[in-house]
Amino acid sequence: MSSMSPAPTLTAETVVTEMARPEGKKALLLVMDGLGGYRTAERGSELTEASTPNLDRLAGEGSLGLHDPVTRGITPGSGAGHLGLFGYDPLSYEIGRGALSAAGIGFELLPGDVAARVNFCTLDAEGMITDRRAGRLPTEEAAAICELLMREIKLDEAEFFLQPEREHRGLLVLRGKGLEKDLNDTDPQVTGVAPFEPQARTPEARGTETLVKQILDQARSLLADRERGNFLLLRGFDSVKDMPSFPLRYRVKALAIAAYPMYVGISRLLGFETHQVEGAAKEEVDALAELLPEHDFVFMHIKKTDSAGEDGDFERKVEAIEEVDALIPRMLEAGVEVMAVTGDHSTPAQMAAHSWHPVPVLLWGGTAAADGLGGFDEVYCRQGSLGRFEAKHLLPQLLAAAGRLTKYGA
């Protein structure tokens, strides 16, 4: 016999919430999308080749490590990658593209709604896809298509909304009784084939399948005389879920600064205040300087690193990293006291795609240890005191360094 009792099912995730206190230093989570790369026999990664005097100084004064966004070997999408960085286990939570798109354009999904991401595409006379992005048609053109379809399409037993996002991207939302999100994508992800028919993955989703078919059949007729943008591809059917709020979970006034709707979207779903800029990293730092005084925690998202990596452009990814490095002094001047610099996943230019490689992490300020290492790249990071860990453990360490977690247990 003893007087130990099982604790009320705490996990690494929930214990952080229990310990969070609403005081501490101002923290920045700086995410360079797709930051990680890997060394080959020929040369180092993008981060090794980039000249980053400011990040190197922070590396010497701070702690280094590597994170696995989901778990070893797994290549994450952007949603999963960011959930991990925010301390939500990406194996326990998921956000579909539909919900991300909705949040990104400020469309409020209600419980029971089913959303999907739309690509306006171009079909040839045989109904085969010739361009999955309809020549990246202007957003206004997509808006006109949405307006036409919303006016003309009639559904039996549900409402629907169709909204443009950016260029060829849009959002479809179904609203009605008994809708289910378990439908396969209609986007085959390649050209030269026909779009897939909507297909329910469960018997409960058959009604929703029928509604989607009604929309697509009518859209096909209504758009038939258009040269580009004459059909819709749908992916990421999703419904709204209650995601635990980031500000409540960690007791911080949390702000997200990003240029791309998707990252604004995920932040909004998690309850961040959001500030969207046009695009340049410099603008994001301006926003940081202006808005940090009213916030405890800022997530800043840099897209360029990933775009360059996805394009297989090593040099442009190096430049994107150097551009962020040059802005580090202004971030510190803005009042950042503790910061983590990392990516949501790796996007090695050699692969021109997201990858499974672990992502460099730098933790600086507050009570972060000074590892005294010589710079910030994958090679130094594997020598750092943070070791290698799953991304979901980053946020607790950032909050701890900022003095925002109290003691656990007697």
Place this chain on the structure above:
Amino acid sequence: MSSMSPAPTLTAETVVTEMARPEGKKALLLVMDGLGGYRTAERGSELTEASTPNLDRLAGEGSLGLHDPVTRGITPGSGAGHLGLFGYDPLSYEIGRGALSAAGIGFELLPGDVAARVNFCTLDAEGMITDRRAGRLPTEEAAAICELLMREIKLDEAEFFLQPEREHRGLLVLRGKGLEKDLNDTDPQVTGVAPFEPQARTPEARGTETLVKQILDQARSLLADRERGNFLLLRGFDSVKDMPSFPLRYRVKALAIAAYPMYVGISRLLGFETHQVEGAAKEEVDALAELLPEHDFVFMHIKKTDSAGEDGDFERKVEAIEEVDALIPRMLEAGVEVMAVTGDHSTPAQMAAHSWHPVPVLLWGGTAAADGLGGFDEVYCRQGSLGRFEAKHLLPQLLAAAGRLTKYGA
């Protein structure tokens, strides 16, 4: 169909119990409380600055690593920190201060009892706390108060026990039918305010709340004319539950050697034999030499490292580490064949408090690998073959090095 079947829900924790065998080398778990520190831009940690020729030698001959007591970013209390070292996940088990206190002074809690930790405190004429520790009144004075209150206080439907622990600290135990431990602390942890009223956190605990109120109301009158120690603050309400004992779990004859009641307490709760000394580390080593022949596994607790760290006294923590280092040869002479040297958490002198930083681990002897590193500190430990791991994984590795775990699976 295949000839594989799911194993019956084994975990990292339970598989060790399954594999334990009652033979192997004699193992020592040497815990220097609050051992870990961290390097800053100015200087190394306490362990880096300390001169530790004996530990450095063992480091070269053994394996190094870093452990997180609970999980990354989390600062543990002493109970949680020790549970992890003993191989009990601190997120699954908790020990309240009341139970620790009871065990520490040898008070046997029965199932159904509710215990709380007592601080004798001093209130002013308005009932505000002026000193939470009543001037650290002598233990005999606290004993006299306990005696008075036990003699004079009358409860409706329960027994109670009030015992001195050390100086201003004591233990309250309620014994009766239908008691529940879910009460808030009455100790506000600050001076200048009134103690909190006892407050149930569940409807079931209302009866216990009433009993505690009866005790406190009568105590207030009975102690009213005292200048110091005129009231009681209560915290860590706790009760008793069954749980697996350390000796049964790991099939060892287990001994704990410690000076402080709390560490004797937790060991006793887990079924260790215990040996309490007055205070000096040297005395603990004397006890080790005497008692090791009759035991397989010894946990030895050194308090001075933590006390110095908590006082923010870097130099004194360095000295405490050096004092233990000088005793290492005698521990080996005593017959220790395998040992782990670590802390239950970090207490960096810079923070003068427990912290979230990972804790250095040295595993020496038996089949522990020789990492061949140059010494024992946080910097060498991050290069060691043990890597960085949660504390609950230390004990299996110590038992394995001692040849005390058999093979798992066919």
